[in-house]
Amino acid sequence: MSQIENDSIESEMFDSRLDWEKVSEYSDFVLLHRGNYADTFRAQKAGKYFLVKAPKDINSVSINMLKREYEISLNLSHPNIASVVTFEHIDGVGPTIVMEYIDGVNLRDFLKSNPSVKVRSKILNQLIAAVGYMHLHNIIHNDLKPENILISRRGFNLKLIDFGLSDDDAHYLSQTLGCTPEYASPELLSRSDSIDVRSDIWSIGKIISIIFPNRYTY
Numbered sequence: 001m002s003q004i005e006n007d008s009i010e011s012e013m014f015d016s017r018l019d020w021e022k023v024s025e026y027s028d029f030v031l032l033h034r035g036n037y038a039d040t041f042r043a044q045k046a047g048k049y050f051l052v053k054a055p056k057d058i059n060s061v062s063i064n065m066l067k068r069e070y071e072i073s074l075n076l077s078h079p080n081i082a083s084v085v086t087f088e089h090i091d092g093v094g095p096t097i098v099m100e101y102i103d104g105v106n107l108r109d110f111l112k113s114n115p116s117v118k119v120r121s122k123i124l125n126q127l128i129a130a131v132g133y134m135h136l137h138n139i140i141h142n143d144l145k146p147e148n149i150l151i152s153r154r155g156f157n158l159k160l161i162d163f164g165l166s167d168d169d170a171h172y173l174s175q176t177l178g179c180t181p182e183y184a185s186p187e188l189l190s191r192s193d194s195i196d197v198r199s200d201i202w203s204i205g206k207i208i209s210i211i212f213p214n215r216y217t218y
Contacts, residue, residue: 017047018046018047023045023046023047024045024046025045026043026044026045026050026052026090026093027043027044027045028042028043028044029041029042029043029052029093030042030043032051033106033147033162034056035053035056035162036143037055037056037061037062037065037066038053038054038055038056038062038065038066039053039054039056040052040053040161040162041053041054042101048101049101049103050085050098050099050100050101051082051098051099051100051101051102051161052090052093052096052097052098052099053066053069053096053097053099054066054090054093054094054095054096055094055095058094058095063095066087066095066096066097067087067095069097069163070084070087070097072139072163073097073099073163075137076133076134076137076139076163078129078130078133079157080126080127080129080130080133080157080158080159080160081130081133081134081159081160082099082100082102082150082159082160082161083099083100084097084098084099084100085098085099085100086098099161102150102152102159102161103152103153103154104150104151104152104153104159105150105151105153106146106147106148106149106150106151107123107146107147107149107150107151107158107207107210107211108146108147108210110151110156111146111210111211115156119156120211120212122156123151123156123158123211124208124211124212126157126158127149127158127160127204127207128204130158130160131144131160131200131204134200135197135200139163140195140196140197140199140200141160141163141200141203142195142199142200143162143203144200144203144204144207145182145203145207146207146210147162148160148161148162149161149207182206185198185199185202185203
């Protein structure tokens with residue numbers, strides 16, 4: 001069979017929707033969230049969406065924090081924690097963490113839809129499971145807040161994101177970057193030397209108050 005015949009057969013195999021000349025490139029960047037030191041975008045590559053986190057400014061501190069977050073996230077494997085895919089340099093963007101894409105909204109926006117008590121309870125249980133898993137691995141999130149909690153549009157499942165302030169060395173990080181005061185524990189706000197998992201538990205308590213603004217009995 002000639003090369004021309006081969007090419008003709010291959011061209012008729014299927015009607016591709018992808019631009020195979022650029023299939024390995026990221027495109028269609030959409031800003032989703034502005035963070036303390038980095039911004040998160042939705043981007044497309046090879047026909048799939050990904051979350052891409054890139055530093056606001058290309059400097060040694062921001063890049064070091066991004067690498068630190070990647071290394072922490074790399075060892076976490078839990079259904080309610082956003083998983084990382086890789087760390088790479090994207091032309092025009094810089095060094096980035098590439099993560100799974102979650103089609104959803106943050107907790108604050110999700111609650112505007114007035115979900116049922118059953119759904120609210122499910123979300124809280126998943127949050128506790130995710131944070132408990134982190135604590136078993138000696139990791140403190142250090143910045144739990146509604147904006148760092150995504151709820152999927154399908155199934156209303158929780159995904160915890162943004163580990164930029166996380167580590168087992170929470171005191172070091174509290175001296176490096178600010179947390180979110182509204183949800184931060186007194187220890188974080190005072191930059192105490194005694195920061196531990198209880199700091200996250202305090203933040204969960206604050207989050208519970210917006211998930212369940214009215215008290216009720218389970």
